[in-house]
Amino acid sequence: MPTKTLLAQQAASLTDLSIYRHSGHMHAHTKPALHINARQKRAILKRMVLIRVFEEKAGDLFQQKLIPGFIHLSIGQEASTVGSCSALRPDDYIISTHRGHAHILAKGADPKYMYAELFGKAAGYCKGKGGSMHIADFSLGILGANGVVGGGFPIMTGAGLSIKLRKTDQVGMVFFGDGASNRGTFHEAANMAAVFKLPIVFVCENNYYASTSRADKMVSGPSIAARACAYGMPGHFVDGSNVLDVLGAVQEAVDHARSGNGPSLIETSTYRYRGHFEGDKQKYRTAEEIHAHKLHRDPIDRFEKLLLIEGTLTREDIDAVWEGVNARIDEAIRFGMEAPLPQPEDALKDLFVNL
Amino acid sequence: MPTKTLLAQQAASLTDLSIYRHSGHMHAHTKPALHINARQKRAILKRMVLIRVFEEKAGDLFQQKLIPGFIHLSIGQEASTVGSCSALRPDDYIISTHRGHAHILAKGADPKYMYAELFGKAAGYCKGKGGSMHIADFSLGILGANGVVGGGFPIMTGAGLSIKLRKTDQVGMVFFGDGASNRGTFHEAANMAAVFKLPIVFVCENNYYASTSRADKMVSGPSIAARACAYGMPGHFVDGSNVLDVLGAVQEAVDHARSGNGPSLIETSTYRYRGHFEGDKQKYRTAEEIHAHKLHRDPIDRFEKLLLIEGTLTREDIDAVWEGVNARIDEAIRFGMEAPLPQPEDALKDLFVNL
Amino acid sequence: MKSRYISCSKAISEAIAEEMEQDETVFILGEDLVAHGGIFGQFSGLPKLFPDRIIDTPISETAIVGGGIGAALTGMRPIIDMHFADFVTTAMDEIVNQMAKIRYMFGGQAKLPLVLWAPDGSGIRAAAQHSQCLESWFVHTPGLKVVVPSEPADVKGLLKSAIRDDDPVVFFQHKSLFAQRGPVSPEPYYIPLGVADVKRPGAHITLITYSRMTYRCLEAAQELAGQGIDAEVIDLRTLKPLDFNCIAQSVSKTRCAMIVHEACLTGGFGAEIAARIGEELFDCLAAPVARIGAKDVPMPFSPVMEDFVVPQVADIVACAEKTVKRKRL
Amino acid sequence: MKSRYISCSKAISEAIAEEMEQDETVFILGEDLVAHGGIFGQFSGLPKLFPDRIIDTPISETAIVGGGIGAALTGMRPIIDMHFADFVTTAMDEIVNQMAKIRYMFGGQAKLPLVLWAPDGSGIRAAAQHSQCLESWFVHTPGLKVVVPSEPADVKGLLKSAIRDDDPVVFFQHKSLFAQRGPVSPEPYYIPLGVADVKRPGAHITLITYSRMTYRCLEAAQELAGQGIDAEVIDLRTLKPLDFNCIAQSVSKTRCAMIVHEACLTGGFGAEIAARIGEELFDCLAAPVARIGAKDVPMPFSPVMEDFVVPQVADIVACAEKTVKRKRL
């Protein structure tokens, strides 16, 4: 990837993404999802706000040492995630990553069981056995977050194969980062999905960094979306700070998969505001860079502005969304805090079905 | 990959490779190595004949149960291998595969130590510890054959990195098959070679099959060479039955690497005449298909015809090449047969340097 | 009905055919299955019987094993063919960090009914990268069950149970035993995981073994009998769950035990058995628990060296004699 | 000169700095090394001192480990940072089928001076995929050496020896010990691989351990002393080569042994030690050899469960008491 300089003075140009586009290598730009109705738009906003508030409060709780282990937050990436999951049906599958709260919430998970899990409580999604990096809700098609970068690709291959063998019209979506695009598992899964025409959408959330490493130094080739060419599958590059752009591109890929045409690869350009994990010293980037992104590319801000300009929502409507979400999250945190710890011996349960 | 039908009646068209070329995805066709002199051409022919005779006799010896284990022969692929290695210097590195005899001979290995190894003798390249799939000669830059498909890619990454750190102008060449191109190790090594600009040439010998599986069913995308685009490296597709075409393309890639411009990917279209391993029932292909390849695309035949037409060699010269090679191989076999077996306890040696 | 004499290969394909017949979620995923019924012919006939459920893949082991995991999580019962057990190395993350842990770390939400079928062992002179016995890694990985059968009847009954099992099972099939024949009932039957089998009763020493070494131990027992040593031979058949009861009963009687496996000695599963015997049967042991495994080197190619590295009948006999001689009264 | 008190982290970076200073073929390859001196700060200072020899890579573990192999084969002395020991799973083929076997299967032509440095263990509440202790796999892989140090002085001396060693060394650094401090000589020194260290002499029972559990065993020994039980604590420091002499000497004296490790019990390295003690020291043993390891489950996230799974001082004390009580005269 050509080196991209991301200083404040260039931030304005980020909004049009011209530095990312490399003509000739990428699939034609997809259409934003302009057709969706006001109710859907409000739902999308609500989901993004839910994630934002969930994550900010999770950060605070971590700071207060109420969450053991470590957590990776998605603040700044909400449009990419919510846009993607909004293209899915409830019976579709997703597989998430170490930075998974957003994906899981976007697919419909209940924040109260998520907080309970983050606190290590028995009422958590995984009875306190999983923690932040290992949340799943199989009843919602969430086949799990994954602490191994790139660990989700092969598993999604299997879910895709299963859909094909069971002859349903489900779709599987596997989320991954720019860093994960360099793992061999990506290659093996992408090729297998392509040769078997599996109904899989690969969504790469390129947030510029893999831990401390810049994508432009670690990912070769013109872009991650361009890697689709190696597998003969469509590759879309999309502005990950614009939720309707994301939804438009992903919807196309989901439709493509659902109608039996096989996998697609989407790359969303996004940005994480927080460190790689909470507590990250972040010596690898400047405060200016972060600031520029917050100022010019905040996904919630942009979507709110659009909704106001369009007249879809009023300022009061938007405030009501935030209030509602805040109340729900506070309630979820209370639930999680009050829930009892597991018994130590519970550690011995849940290993085998038959034993 | 689009399905290619390989029946006899289409064999003629194979010689111009039109079925393989997919414009727009591949690097512009490279120039054949027409500049090389008569002495070099004779050496190239000799090397190809050496491999052919070595392999045919190895097949006979296996049939006679004189070689334990299993062996994979390269008959039919000589132009691809000899063309590639002819672009290398003695201090350059190669890494080979399970089908490795040809690569190793092409890099200059002595057939007598190879036969000794195939027979499991103490005088073999690896003292009888390696066998057919594990031959190396570090003094010739042969870092080893490898029984794990795709096992060579990561190791070559390290050799390339070492060249860069030691600041020499060596080049590393890693051979692999169409099947191996689907392993994750390919992706990881290709990306790392590209981002670090390592002096590596990836040579994919696409012989249509990975064991029983056809490349056109298992490899997605327009071609293997086209996968270069994912890493921003040059990708060349070349007729692997034409040794000068191969040499031309590979020389360009080697020069590119040696001058610090990083890796390239070459795909040679070739064909193995024998089964995947000796004894293979080959239910996955027809005798007609094999016959068509032998008739129209035999690499030695084609090169001999060219040399005759050019007037570089006479029929007598060519006969002399075959005779010389036959004598050398017979002598090598005798050496291997007469060499003593290792002592059983030799199995305990050569594990650690310091112990 | 009378048992027939069939090979392990045939037992494998029968077991799978029966399970596929009853349950259409069972399928096989792996490399080079269709053309020749698997590279050892172990699935012969199945591609014709179930053309859509024997699936050839690219050479992409992470996607193959992950393919099994994802399919198992979403309603299927995959059998994953690892081609050679040695190639588990190319998908260890999928096996260890995903397959073995998914149910547990998600709090028991999921089940993974999956068989990872892997031909292991030496004997075909395939050298270091195609001859390993790696069961001990998986026994040390909580979340996996491990099966290591010897005779065809066990192969069939255990493979059927493994396919029916709702947990991931690593099923090692020794590649030198494909052609091994034995009596197998024509009626469908299951052998539960976790039950060892006394293949030969005896009074003086317990030989604990599994997979190919079962045959070598039985041969050794024959020879030992000639010298007045009556060896009991236990074929563990599954290592996880482990039938330690069977071992305990036998060793309580013989007061003397020896473990034989083909995996290399140091860190092999024999250590685990010896440690448990030493711990739980300390007071009845009349001699040190002996262990035999391959010598601690990669498998060399040359047959003279391979045969030196892998335990032979003579090694077993010699070690058993020594151990019995050492018995205190 | 007087020893200073420094942390394991500091010991690591000092060891590497000294070796890089003397030998310019030494370099480090891995993910996220430069910005923060490694994800645990364990290489702090090195990126400034040796800017070209601390190399950040893409997330491509096969290419990272293979990168070490290829570099070692061609004249370099790489240190490979595995990030978390759990991720060895993503490069097991490179470690087991290549790194461990290359010298042997090519008949001793090559040497592979390479350190695979891997932070392992629990304690940071990182759950199933970031907490494992996997040393027993590698002890069971001929061709690898395995180092598992505890205190900073050992970390430094052993790491320097591992870097100098011409064979591949898997070096496990327990991640709960990075901040652990201890006395370290300011003079350069080496500790040879294969030499255990008696961290506390004692007469009644031998506690055999390594890595983090050394500290827990020492604490337990302190408590046991209060009850009149005098425990000897052996820190093995390296598992391959194994200093069995040291174990034998101690057990000949105490007639009673217990092995403590954090890896899960079944198939752990404790089994190998118990098996060897049972075999070679049968006649002097006065009690069964006891073993303590983590419970056989993946590491749960919730601290109450993690603490239940991982051996605690109280578990060691209780088991040692029981074992000593059982001693026959």
Ligand SMILES: Cc1ncc(C[n+]2csc(CCOP(=O)(O)OP(=O)(O)O)c2C)c(N)n1
């Ligand atoms: C196989 C593997 N290697 C390394 C790590 C350590 N690690 C965790 S997150 C991460 C960076 C991931 O970057 P990216 O894929 O871009 O996702 P992001 O964190 O930006 O969401 C790394 C290196 C891991 N968990 N798994």
Ligand SMILES: Cc1ncc(C[n+]2csc(CCOP(=O)(O)OP(=O)(O)O)c2C)c(N)n1
């Ligand atoms: C990782 C791995 N998977 C599977 C195999 C078994 N195997 C050996 S050769 C081969 C086919 C290789 O095909 P290709 O790469 O095209 O090379 P070719 O045999 O055609 O030269 C397979 C599947 C292996 N050795 N290693």
Ligand SMILES: [Mg+2]
């Ligand atoms: Mg990222």
Ligand SMILES: [Mg+2]
């Ligand atoms: Mg091929």
